[in-house]
Amino acid sequence: MIHGQDSESAWWTTHPWRLIQTNLREIDMADIDADEYVRQLIGFDATIAMINVGGIIASYPTDLDDHFQSPYLGGDSLERIIDACHAAGIRVIARTDFSKIRRPVYDRHPDWAFRTAAGDIVDYNGDVHACLNGGYQQVYAKLIIQEIVTKLAIDGIFFNMGGFVGRDYSYVDYGACHCDACAKRFRDEYGHEIPPADAAPSAVTRAFDRARRKWGSEHRRSVHDLIKGLRRDVAVDGYDFQRQESNTEIDRPLPRWQYDASSNTRWVRTSMPETISSNTSVDFIGFFYRHVAVSPAQQELRLWQNLANGGGIDYYLIGRLDNHRDRSGFDRIRTVFQFHRENQEIYRGLVADADVLLVRSSHHPTGEERGWIRFLTEGHFAFAEALVDALADDADPPLATVDLSRYRCVVLPDLRAIPDGVAVRIDRFVADGGVLIATGLSGTEDADREPRARPLPESLGVERIESVRTDMRSAMFEVRPAAALDADGGDYPSLTDTDLLFFGDTYVYAHYSAGGVGALRLIPPHPYGPPERCYYAQITDRPGYVVTRRGAGRSIYLPWLPGALFHREGYVNTSRFIYDLLTSVAGVDAIATNAPPMVEITVQRPLARDPDGSAESCVVSLTNASGHFASTVYDAVELRDIRVTVAFDGAPTRAVSLRTGRAVRFDSGDGRVTLHLDTVGIAEVVRIVSKRATTGAVAGNAAERT
Ligand SMILES: [Zn+2]
Known part of the structure; x- marks a missing residue:
């Protein structure tokens, strides 16, 4: 039986979400050791691994002729790696990428390729861009997905670069696809020819934009339905979890977007409340420097922003943990992952206040x-x-x-x-x-x-x-x-x-x-x-x-x-x-506080209260971005004597820092609690509880360390 079939469907609704994506290069499979791979994940308290499985390159022995077989499968097999993860309680999400095909596959199926307005293909390092409307993405990719989902005991699936991809990794923009399949579909469904790239905005250009959005969304839906028809217990990207990135890039116009993790998480939590927000901290500086990490404090800040807004935490690096040569972010990632492991029950089912x-x-x-x-x-x-x-x-x-x-x-x-x-x-x-x-x-x-x-x-x-x-x-x-x-x-x-x-x-x-x-x-x-x-x-x-x-x-x-x-x-x-x-x-009304503007404050409360209504709790997060200085993210400036006043029904009995386990001074009255924090580093998280909740196992976890 495939792992998790039916008996554990919708595992993602209860599984703590601490994901590490090892974005494997094909050579990483040559000497990969399943036990070491899992040992590394455990060292980070990761609960989910995302591993490259198929699409451009099959990282397992495939039976499909046009699924390009990796020639580097010299290490432990994907099957063995997945089993080792499962034995350690780690779920596995398959990374797929159907945006490109290897050149030999293109040479057999030239009609699968993306075409520029001039009819040219895009061949980037031997990978040829494929069109969403072509036979590859519409038909063959689904055979690959079917093979992956039925052959491998994966728990989820992620699609890299879904939809229409008109840019390569050097940021060259090729515009919209003009392949025969796109031209025919637009003509059949909308009665127009594809407008030239430099066409002034018109009813036709807007119809073409609309068509591409509709085709993309129909395609996502059909792939989702295919997977769920095969295995309901596979978490599907864009439905069961929403993957996004906090990333940087060389030459990207300034200013840096310092709230990317907060904001990415927030829109998912409100727009798709049943979906896990999995916003990842991308380790590297940009496509050109995949092996060099951004500031450690920047990675840590992103993860705190995720948690403060109700998201899972997610870290993405190129290659494997055991052979990654810039390890400067590791300690920070571990710090937040460990914090979440110790407090994962508290974070379950929280919803942030919003006026x-x-x-x-x-x-x-x-x-x-x-x-x-x-x-x-x-x-x-x-x-x-x-x-x-x-x-x-x-x-x-x-x-x-x-x-x-x-x-x-x-x-x-x-x-x-x-x-x-x-x-x-x-x-x-x-x-x-x-x-x-x-x-x-x-x-x-x-x-x-x-x-x-x-x-x-x-x-x-x-x-x-x-x-x-x-x-x-x-x-x-x-x-x-x-x-x-x-x-x-x-x-x-x-x-x-x-x-x-x-x-x-x-x-x-x-x-x-x-x-x-x-x-x-x-x-x-x-x-x-x-x-x-x-x-x-x-x-x-x-x-x-x-x-x-x-x-x-x-x-x-x-x-x-x-x-x-x-x-x-x-x-x-x-x-x-x-x-x-x-x-x-x-x-x-703003939240009453003497914290400077650089501190993001969120208040999260459990969606479901204690049935008798007597227990109340909330989690107050102060995420300190004061280390963001010009284009650099340094460690946050430590703040002192910070007050925050939040609404709180009932009589609070205890406020505990989830970072230190120590009690936090507070005043209360008129349905409000004012916290008095001696210091605030990059992140402070305080849980306020009324009487009943303090006796629960959840609060005890933090209280034991006082
Ligand atoms: Zn096309």
């Missing part, structure tokens, strides 16, 4: 989205992130419809494409008393990314966009006097010593609904040199934001891009204004 929901366009956050993630994190607002598609009533599983009533405020950061049904749900949220914040061109496109005459949701209060200017450099907003324009008497307590706000290059000239109240006043672009001429002579009535009341709620629309500006330029002139907007105008 604000940030709605995102895709898995990859835009600059505007990143800026808002920074505002919310650094202002210590409790927030969640969700993909816009998870706001639909009929969200496509594994996406699950997000319950908007859980939030006080929804933020649309220049979220252009909003499906009609989602707009209706947001309107209902506002009518019921919610606060909507939107920026830029939010809602100006429908689900198919076709432009709308009137942006939606209606509660946005924007009747139509008159024009968008991107040449606003030197323009500003006048913050005061505000009385005539300011909505709700909102004040800007953080801007008492300035009258001016800068806002970057983009301003949306909009026509607003009746009843919208504008605030701030636009100072148009004006001379900035020579100094004798550096002054403005005009202040307009164009607003910096507009508040529109709808039902019991309201919207706050900003016709500019504060997030993109802050992400790129990072001045507190911007972030202080947004904090004031959130607290004074939107009415969202």
